[in-house]
Amino acid sequence: MKKVKIGLGVFLAVVLIGGFFLTPAHAVVPYTIWEDTWFKINVVAKGYERNSGGTPDWLPLNGRFTAFMNIGIWNDPNASIEGDETFAAEIHFYDDDLQLWQSTPVTLHRIHGNPLDIFIWSQTDDGNIATGTGKRIAFLARITGKMNKDGIHLQTGTFKSLAGYIIEMDPDDPLGPLYEPSSLTMTGNLIIPDTFCKSKTNQQYPPCK
DSSP, rough: OOOHHHHHHHHHHHHHHHHHHGGGGGGGOOOGGTTTTEEEEEEEEEEEEEOOOOOOOOOOOEEEEEEEEEEEHHHHHHHTTTTTTTEEEEEEEEETTTTTTEEEEEEEEEEEEEETTEEEEEEEEEEEEETTTTEEEEEEEEEEEOOOTSSEEEEEEEEEEEEEEEEETTTOOTTTEEEEEEEEEEEEEEOOHHHHHHSSSGGGSGGOO
């Protein structure tokens, strides 16, 4: 009789533990969980700029602004190769000169990690800085996330750069040759548009359009 009770106890324990790990909250999360998500990013660029035709006087550059990153389609071209995976993404920023929101497409290259803790790198060139004209934005970052209790939707997420830089060179700038080298820091959090856009003050921002 004792053996039967012990056997039944072991059986129930296995069933309960197995059920625990098979609940939605503990299901395997795919990388596609990040598709069509938004981050509100605080951007800081610190460096120097020269924008005159005479003596090369370098002036301190300290730019701070808010941007929004929209992560798009996950692409894994070869499942047997580690590190060739990418996210298509867009960074939205406000152009003070044009007084409107602009966007820059970027590619987020996965280095390693898991769907809720990813290290990525990105480099975007506009023009060719090797020939003295153009702009480059490059950064290394970590993206982390936490699922809701249902195990289906993201509850929170963070974006934090580990390193980054911006180089801009425009020899034809109307005010004189422009040169700007600066470091780049990006930190932000996941936003849920359905919640974020309920505020009238937020309806002007890209996630709400």
